[in-house]
Amino acid sequence: MTATHTGSCHCGAIAFEVESDLKDVMECNCSHCFRTGVWLTFVPTDKFRITKGEGVAQEYLFNTRKIRHFICPTCGVETHGFGAGPDGVENAAVNVRCLTDVEPFSVTPTMRFDGLHKL
Numbered sequence: 001m002t003a004t005h006t007g008s009c010h011c012g013a014i015a016f017e018v019e020s021d022l023k024d025v026m027e028c029n030c031s032h033c034f035r036t037g038v039w040l041t042f043v044p045t046d047k048f049r050i051t052k053g054e055g056v057a058q059e060y061l062f063n064t065r066k067i068r069h070f071i072c073p074t075c076g077v078e079t080h081g082f083g084a085g086p087d088g089v090e091n092a093a094v095n096v097r098c099l100t101d102v103e104p105f106s107v108t109p110t111m112r113f114d115g116l117h118k119l
């Protein structure tokens with residue numbers, strides 16, 4: 001069921017809302033995701049809103065520099081990113097481990113992406 005979820009970085013400088021059913025949660029083994037431990041769900045960009053700290057996040061680019069990762073400069077938590085999917089349409093990639101309104105162990109990855117070899 002699609003619902004509006006809330007989330008934030010650890011220190012609270014950045015907060016967001018995302019409309020998602022949280023059905024698909026991706027774990028990726030690329031050099032960045034594996035190190036940081038993010039689990040991502042993808043939504044159209046209009047289903048994601050920064051509610052606090054717009055412009056605060058530090059942008060981080062690597063590899064092909066196509067995915068824009070946004071990281072809190074104070075606590076170091078990556079809340080979200082933006083990148084184009086296979087169809088070329090830009091999506092928001094939300095770190096579901098930053099959600100504050102779900103029981104942490106109730107959300108687990110539903111799929112794995114071999115980013116280490118495919119990105």
Ligand SMILES: [Zn+2]
Binds near residue numbers: 073076077
């Ligand atoms: Zn923070």
